[in-house]
Amino acid sequence: MSLSVEQQMRRVAGEAKSAAARLASLSTAVKNELLRSMANGLLDEASTIKEQNDKDLIAGREAGLSSAMVDRLVLDDGRIRAMADGLREVAELPDPVGEVTSMWRRPNGLQVGRMRIPLGVIGIIYESRPNVTADAAGLCLKSGNAVILRGGKEAIHSNLAIGRVLRNQLERLSLPAGALQVIDTTDRGAVLELLKLEDEIDLIIPRGGEGLIRFVSEHSRIPVIKHYKGVCHTFVDASADFAEAEKICINAKVQRPGVCNAMETLLVHKDIAETFIPKIAVAMRAQGVELRGCETAREFAPEMAVAGEDDWYAEYLELILAVRVVDNLDEAIGHIRTYGSLHTEVIVTSDYENAQRFVREVNSSVVMINASSRFSDGNQLGLGAEIGISTTKLHSFGPMGLEDLTTRKFIIYGEGQIRT
Helix, strand or coil: CCCCHHHHHHHHHHHHHHHHHHHCCCCHHHHHHHHHHHHHHHHHCHHHHHHHHHHHHHHHHHCCCCHHHHHHHCCCHHHHHHHHHHHHHHHHCCCCCCCEEEEEECCCCCEEEEEEEECCEEEEEECCCCHHHHHHHHHHHHCCCEEEEECCHHHHHHHHHHHHHHHHHHHHCCCCHHHEEECCCCCHHHHHHHCCCCCCCCEEEEECCHHHHHHHHHHCCCCECCCCCCCEEEEECCCCCHHHHHHHHHHHHHCCCCCCCCEEEEEEEHHHHHHHHHHHHHHHHHCCCEEEECHHHHHHCCCCEECCHHHHHCCCCCCEEEEEEECCHHHHHHHHHHHCCCCEEEEECCCHHHHHHHHHHCCCCEEEECCCHHHCCCCCCCCCCCCEEECCCCCCCEEECHHHHEEEEEEEECCCCCCC
16 A cells, blocks of 8 residues: 555654664764765766756756756766765865864863754755755765755656665665655655654755745744845945956856856945946946946946836846945945845945944845855855855854754763752
């Protein structure tokens, strides 16, 4: 008798919870050996993975997916090699599990400390990119967590193929298969059932568009790491070096416009608007960027389209940029607070006091001085890799690496003390 979707998901979650207890006590050496074996397995089985990927590509084209969406699905030799390299890089990272982050002595002689431990079971719900299957598995396993992976239907064959390769290495090392599971049904009901299992699953991380993340957040009984969108700003202050500002702005918008850390709104101080806006407008147009400006910005670059209220909230993810002139730093910060998504904000300035005020008063997850927003990425920030970017403040904020897949427990050393 076949199991219902509810029964299947309960079984998956139960196996993951059992496996998590074993993973939490694995040595760093065993975890690293596992990740390196997984990397080798991906390369050894590259032809099989590509065969399964072809099925997804054919189905995607027949379903009318855009060329950009189809490109996200592709697993060629280079991308498979990149997945393997990513697993090896995670193996080289310091293991956070068991780290004692602080220790202090109380007046009664008790020594009190805090130690990093795994979260337990992590559910990851994602769209499109099958490389997430390997990337997420590596980070979760290295941090001692069991992982349940549920990808989108457009990548089902690719995800299952990668999952089989990775699970084979668990079996080879006599580790529980429940530590890594890829959901093999595209039934949306499976997601809804998983989101009910708060006794077995400790954290849900959705990776995909705003619609997916809102769906997961609205239906989950389990804590969710949310990242709705990346409305990233660059503020060019009155003291900015124009050449530096132009270089930063072009990179932030153009280098890869379809990602969450690309600049979507440019704010320009009024004192330099007359000179800087025509200059940046020419440079942006040369890169194929469509500009939408406020009334003042359009005085200095009349070819700009008119920006409406919706443009200030927009995550374009394409070569479109909103431009606004602000009176001062206060107005720039106010604009960011009103329209930002707590992702990444940049100030380009030579004024030390303004730079420090911007850092103190802008409460997004990443705040930068004189650098492109494109650096808002776990790998670029020295985390080695990231599981995603959190724009909520609990329990993690910003790009999430291995440490963010752990929590801390108190440890206490006594010598027979009793409380009176």
